[in-house]
Amino acid sequence: MMNDAIVIIAAMPGELKPLVRSWAALETKDGVDGWQHPNGPIMAFAGGMGANAAMRSFARARQVCEPMQVLSVGWAGALREELAPGAIIRPSMVRDLNTGEMLPANGSGGLLLTSSRVAVREEKHRLAGTYAGSVAVDMEASTLARLAQANGLGFRALKAISDTLEEDLPDMNPFVTAAGRFATTRFIAHVATKPKYWSSLAQFGKQASLAAANLCAAIADDIGIERPK
Secondary structure (H helix, E strand, O other): OEEEEEEEEEOOHHHHHHHHOOOEEOOOEOOEEEEEOOOOOEEEEEOOOOHHHHHHHHHHHHHHEEEEEEEEEEEEEEOOOOOOOOOEEOOOEEEEOOOOOEEEOOOOOOEEEEOOOOOOHHHHHHHHHHOOOEEEEEOOHHHHHHHHHHOOOEEEEEEEEEEOOOOOOOOOHHHEOOOOOEOHHHHHHHHOOOHHHHHHHHHHHHHHHHHHHHHHHHHHHHHOOOOOO
16 A cells, blocks of 8 residues: 555546556556556546546545545646647636535636536536636546545646637537446447538547647646656
8 A cells, every 4th residue: 555645536548648658557446547656656547537437536546545645637628718729727726516616726727617517619608607717627626626625635636628618529428428438439420420520529639639748747747757758
């Protein structure tokens, strides 16, 4: 059991891929993938999208280490026009849109909203107009902030913009499984007959790759390890 560990939790393995490329992979349990840094008490986990997946990832972390700090990381949708793909935000607060709860995130980059759904363009505009100071929306940060607070652990959020405020993408919510995984095969079959989305989805894939690269470099800087090569 590793003590005083920094625990990094994302939704999707792709968000962490550049960072954990050379880390030791842990056994996948309860749908949660995990990795251990080779030279220090640093662990990373990806268990899926949404609150339940975040709780599973946190529980898995507690099985293999004693966390000291929890870092909620991953892709997020922009709620400000000036936030371009790949931009990094370190929010000061996280708001749970289901409960209205406000939780500290110990950054200086505004308010991160946590939704139970993937926010499409219309929803992002609604959120931006409703919540003053909001900068982005994700699906896990408030759950992890609450768990960290309940267990007396430090908490920070670090997000990379994958889609802009004006991004017009198909609704992905029907393809998020109950376990928080994305049903890629079903989604591809769905959009195969909708050519109006092909260009935007290709661009989104490039943006997600850029966001992951920038995110992992920022994580490395924040926790004091070498940037991924």
